[in-house]
Amino acid sequence: MTQRGRTTPPRSSGGGRRQSAGGERTPQPRVSKERVTAVVQPVVVSAGYDLEDLAVSRAGRRHVVRVTIDGDRGVSLDGIADVSRAVSAALDAAEEAEGDLLPGEYELEVSSRGVDRPLTLPRHWRRNVGRLVKVSAAGRQITARIKAAGDEGVTLDVDGTVQEVAHADLGPGRVELEFTRWGEVEGADDEDDEIDEEDEER
Structure with missing residues (x-):
């Protein structure tokens, strides 16, 4: 899921890009990822999400800002759209106030974390309870199901x-895709039992 933010118009300073006395273009200042993160992170947090990743790259003459977010209840398309608008407004305001935050045009892309990314933080494990994962635990590669997850x-x-493993002993976990999630089969069995009981009563 990706929501593309609007592209801002070029910031002009009188007559386009500055040129040196010899007619050569003055190179644009490098974009500081730390400055961009300082603007974006409070906006994401205030919307109720975590900033999982932020990357700034160049695509021709424009910058591309890729923002990845996540939340305890996942991220909806409406949530992505709301965050995209809020981040775009914050970047524009910061550019007006500070200048040269993102020189020239930029394109904003906001997306959810997705299940293909590695589980590296306690919150990643907590949000994937019930899923099957491949992980290195205490130096041994295993496939296991996450029963519970906490800060430790x-x-x-x-x-x-059942094994208790500290985060310090865990490598990055990789979620295994399944057609049926843990617990769904058990729920289906319960429903079948209820139907059988109703049939017997009839």
Whole structure:
């Protein structure tokens, strides 16, 4: 899911890009990722999300700002659109106030984190409880299901054996895609039992 923000018009300073006495164009100042992050992060947090990643690159004459967000309840398309508008407004305001934050044109892309990214922080594990993951735990590569997750570590189900593993002993986890999530099958069995009982009563 990606929401593209509007592209700002070029910031002019009288007559386009500055030129030196010899007619050569003066190179644009380098964009500071730290300055851009300082503008973007408070906006994302105030919207109720976490800033997972921010990248600034060049595409021709324009800058591309890619913002990745996540939340405990996921991120909806409306949420992405709201954050995109708020971040765009904040970047424009910061440019007007400070100048040279993002010289020239820029394009903003806001997207959700997605399940393909590695689990590296406690909140990543907490938000994926119930999922099957591949991870290095205490130096051993395993496939396990996340039963619970906290600030200190996670509870993993490895082939029916429950293990408590501290975050310090975990490598980056990779979510395994499944057609049926843990708990859904159990819920389906319960529904079947209820239907059978109703049939017997009839």
